[in-house]
Amino acid sequence: xxxxxxxxxxxxxxxxxxxxxxxxxxxxxxxxxxxxxxxxxxxxxxxxxxxxxxxxxxxxxxxxxxxxxxxxxxxxxxxxxxxxxxxxxxxxxxxxxxxxxxxxxxxxxxxxxxxxxxxxxxxxxxxxxxxxxxxxxxxxxxxxxxxxxxxxxxxxxxxxxxxxxxxxxx
Numbered sequence: 692x693x694x695x696x697x698x699x700x701x702x703x704x705x706x707x708x709x710x711x712x713x714x715x716x717x718x719x720x721x722x723x724x725x726x727x728x729x730x731x732x733x734x735x736x737x738x739x740x741x742x743x744x745x746x747x748x749x750x751x752x753x754x755x756x757x758x759x760x761x762x763x764x765x766x767x768x769x770x771x772x773x774x775x776x777x778x779x780x781x782x783x784x785x786x787x788x789x790x791x792x793x794x795x796x797x798x799x800x801x802x803x804x805x806x807x808x809x810x811x812x813x814x815x816x817x818x819x820x821x822x823x824x825x826x827x828x829x830x831x832x833x834x835x836x837x838x839x840x841x842x843x844x845x846x847x848x849x850x851x852x853x854x855x856x857x858x859x860x861x
Contacts, residue, residue, distance in 0.1 A: 745774040
C-alpha cells in the first residue's frame with residue numbers, strides 16, 4: 692500500500708480533508724438548487740393548487756369540487772405586501788383543520804392555534820412582535836379551557852387564570 696496518498700485524489704483535491712470539504716460544498720449546492728426548483732405546496736389527492744404566491748398573487752390554496760361547489764381542501768396561505776406569509780394552515784373539506792399560524796408583517800409568528808372540524812381545539816400560543824411569548828392556553832370545542840398564562844413583553848409572567856367552558860373560574 693505504499694505510494695503517495697495524494698495520488699488517489701483528483702489533482703485539485705490533494706488531501707482527504709479537501710475531499711470532505713468538496714463533498715460538503717457539493718451537497719450544499721445540490722440542496723440549494725433543489726429548493727429553488729420547488730413548484731409550490733402540494734395538494735391532497737383530488738384537489739388542485741389555486742391562486743399564486745408573490746409576486747404574481749397574494750394567496751395560494753388547495754381546492755376540490757364537492758357537490759358541484761369549490762371547497763378549500765389542503766394547504767392555505769395568505770401573503771402580505773412584502774411577500775412574507777401572514778396566515779398559513781390547512782383545510783379539510785372546507786373547514787380549518789390542524790395547525791394554523793398567523794405571522795406579523797416582519798415574518799415572526801404572532802399566534803399558533805389548532806383546529807378540528809373548523810373549531811379551535813388544543814393549544815394556543817401567542818407572541819409579541821419582539822418574539823417574546825405573550826399567551827399560552829388550551830381551547831376545547833372553541834372555548835378557553837384550563838390554565839391560561841400571560842407574560843409581559845419583557846418575558847415576565849403577568850397572570851395565570853383558569854377557565855371552564857370559556858368562563859373564568861379563578
